Amino acid sequence: MAWLYLILAGLEEIIAVIAMKHMDGFKKKGPLAVVIIGLVASIYLLTHSMSVIPAGVAYAVWAGVGTVGITLVSMLWFKEHYRPVQFVFLGCIIIGIVGLKLTT
Secondary structure (H helix, E strand, O other), rough: HHHHHHHHHHHHHHHHHHHHOOOOOOHHHHHHHHHHHHHHHHHHHHEEEEEEEEOHHHHHHHHHHHHHHHHHHHHOOOOOOOOOHHHHHHHHHHHHHHHHHHOO
């Protein structure tokens, strides 16, 4: 269950960061509310996962899920472009997440 909380925390982080992209500074209040709710939910789920998973592992996975997820969303939704070498390094993050899961 702790790993499920951790993955959900990463997904909430992705939602919050996507909303940040739509805030236009602090001019739009709707996306700001999504950012606040998303980050609070993300931290809440992260703390629950840390009750079982070591803090360093949980934080690394949370950050990795958010990084890879936001990159994928930005490519698909915002049509941002990345160089092939950047995918290599994102793959290293995914390998790290899997490695941490397998050894924890």
